[in-house]
Amino acid sequence: SVLEVGDDVIEVKSTGGDTHLGGDNIDQIIMGWIISEFKKQSGIDVTKDVLALQRIKEASEKAKHELSSTFETEINIPFITSGASGPEHLLVKFARTKLEELTGGLIKKSIDITRKVVEDSGLKINEINEIILVGGQTRMPAMQKAVKDLFGKEPNKSVNPDEVVAVGAAVQGGIMKGEVKDVLLLDVIPLSLGIETMGGVCTKIINKNTTIPTSKSQVFSTAADNQTSVEIHILQGEREMSADNKTLGRFILDGIPPSSRGLPQVEVTFDIDVNGILNVKAKDKTTNKEQSVRIEASSGLSKDDIEKMKKDAEAHAEDDKKKRESAEVKNNANGLIYTAEKSLSDAGDKVSAEVKKPVQDKIDELKKVKDGDDAENIKKTTEELSKVLQSIGEAMRKSAQGEPASNGQGGQQNQSSQAEQPASQGEPKNEGGEGKTREADFEEKK
Template sequence: MATVSINLATGSVQKEEIIVGIDLGTTNSLVAFINPDGNPQVINDTGKGVLVPSVVHFQPDGSVIVGNEAKEHLITDTQNTIFSVKRLLGRSFDDIKAHSELFSYKIIDDDSESMVKINAGGRYYTPIELSAMVLKELKDRAEHALKTAVNRAVITVPAYFNDSQRQATRDAGKLAGLDVLRIVNEPTAASLAYGIGLDPEEEKTIAVYDLGGGTFDVSVLKIQNGIFEVLATNGDTFLGGDDFDQAIVNYWIEANQLQNRMNDDTLRQALRLKAEEAKKALTTQNLFNDFVGEIPCAITRMKFEELISAKVEQTIQSCRNALADANLNISDIQEVVMVGGSTRTPLVKRKVSEFFAQEVHDKINPDEVVALGAAIQSDILAGNRKDILLLDVTPLSLGIETMGGLMDVIIPRNAKVPSKAGRQYTTSIDGQANMKISVYQGERDLVKENRKLAEFDLKGIPGMPAGFPKVDINFRLNADGILTVEAVELRSGVKQKVEVKPTYGLTDEEVEKMLIDSIQNAKEDVSRRMLIESRTEGEQMVYTVERFLQKNKDQVSEQETLDTQKLLDALKAALVSGDKDLIHKSIDELNEFTRPFAERLMNVAIGTAMKGRRVE
């Protein structure tokens, strides 16, 4: 018996499961789909607005709210309200510590190169879990508006995102219950929204200028045979409309002599939100005049442009740099696409147009253009645009086994073939001479539930302390589906490689079953992965601290040793408990306690090493 699905929102017969396009943004996120007329359309669920603030708030009762309602708590509960989490995806504390003052919530410095964690609502979260909450909100809104299940999506990321940031975005989608069919570069999506690159005969070189709330980037793309190649990307991941707001706030602080009141979080946030209001108003009017309590907040467009001119000039310099990196002149750029809410600022539009010596594409709402393009990409993947060539793609993810029996994906499923990608790894034990590399295919987080393709040993790693060797593992998948896996220890040049045929012996039904299993078990898989990762991190911490105490027993006081041992015992007990948050809490406490005397010993060692040496 045949069955048909009716989309209750449109009243039309739905031929197959819908695929949505998602723009997961630093400041705001949104979701789009292809409507029955075949056009991309953003979703505005029950009048809540198209834009969903990328803000997560943890309430005292443990419940979580996302989006518009969560944004209200940015003023009232700064510690438990998380914003700009996209900046943290795939990043370690070392990556973001220079900008840690921009975050009002607690980011854990665990003195490692692993992904940062955030302490909120009495629990520890990874950026993946927090991003998944935003994606789940988008999924729920789409399902409510379209009156149908939404399980498949295309998600966009900045062109400069590296492999770990892209994989973190995929993992967040999976945790939100989405089968992420493709990760698409934001400039590619924006171009598709303007119809650029849809014609396979078209050859063009374009620039995409993307100025959002918190980030800026410019990408130079070459489009040929329907393929978008990123020639160069440049920008600043900590420059955006937020800086324009801050410039206005600083102006009002000075005008009203509020310098002594700036340790008041509530006032600072209230001024920031009023500045955002002023910035938006000044796109269409010449004067903004209002109050925050009794504080007058007035500014003219001329003054605003004067305040932000240096920041805008920075973005133009990035455009120059991108062109130089791509070995192109301004005359080589045939189209300029504007993306991001901050491009509405008249000064920005004017300066970009002057620099590229042409009119810019800004007719599509700059907040929506990326999501609309992602929806077009989803339509291409669904096979609804017959005129567009879909290149061969990998049916299942390819990766290696890491500590704790976890699958670390190197080439994700749906990556174009041929494809190449790599990651860097290190040793976990002092003097480790061999590293076993096991290659797997599949979508589950534990390797035992995936399909093993090959295994080999990288032998002869020189004896070094744990964490010192740098092992590059590179995957190359050719057009015939042959996978070459190569491992190289960079300090010594030790090398080993193996060839495998990843899809051999798998039927379409088996591939489909593996995909369905991965979606059905996504939440359980991610929970297990996070527990294993926290256990691995905890065990590494125990190993490191015990070794440190052993090596430095003469330099550490008896009381310090006793107190450290107590914290070590607490961490060991937490590792047995299987409670992820308790493990992170114990790691955090041990790290905080041992850091001062570890630093003290480091200073002594440096002092001894430098004694008698002249620094010129």
């Protein structure tokens, strides 16, 4: 965790880690080495002997502790098992250099995680003033050296690494009970929160590592004409597509007045209090009708689940990016088809058939390719339709001025508002600011 400590305020800037990485992992590596050495000496494999394994585990942990203060130790386990010639004894020497060789990969992994958490906090390595070690495994000299090499300074050893978590929990308990009044802890959310929008995309509303309490809103719109209700699908996670994230809840907002797609304004607000309890509210700005849901912290994810989801997001980052881009290209295509067909309908007899035909041909062509998997082809055809659609605006302008309509594709300086890009290509409207409303593929309930 990266913390910013003020006079009486402790603010968590970012968190991360691997709940499956710790002292037990190192014990398992040492056990594997001991079993391998004993097999070389005696030819006996003790991996199926439960009692022998338990004694080896205890010896592994003891040797690890000793090598934090000495350069070599002796692992001696008499009568570990029996062979053809009688009782067998295990006696091997174990050096600190060998331990560091065996555990080098785990130490590097710990440092990589630390570097990533600092990066997520928005700070640089040289901006970290103090490093506090947490957990008994940080007593390992190789771990302390790796930390020193990363930050360029000695870690702070004034706090017992075995007690630091318990002391912090005791302080937080005192804060919650009201007995400690001069310390304020500001925590962060470990994973991003958002909703599902058009094309199965997860649109994030509150990003991970945002300090709580917090409240954020975005305005969305409908994706179909005369849509009178929307389903708000609340998601948690870092993946780009909704299906790959965790569902926290769903609810329906109905009673939206029927109108053309993109016109209704539905404001979605995410509010997280100091206890990590999430309240999600959807409000139709026309009728002021609203629905909300409360999601308790206990219904979220365990620490293991959170770290797994973060790893999955990193591992699938490139694939997720392609999926999202593909969904957005298809959304843009659908939006432009709707805009183009509406422009043709609104133009009526004001535009000649020879002007309308190239536009209708491109609409038909885009409809054929928009549901395919070739994103580049969809994008290219969308751009072609967008370009030829400008002729409608040019023809409308000339018709209004009494000039003969032409079949050109000019008029880029004087496009009709009817050829405007669909709302889904704009950014969400922020509270009190200018901008387009984001078009969300809310599910219509009949």
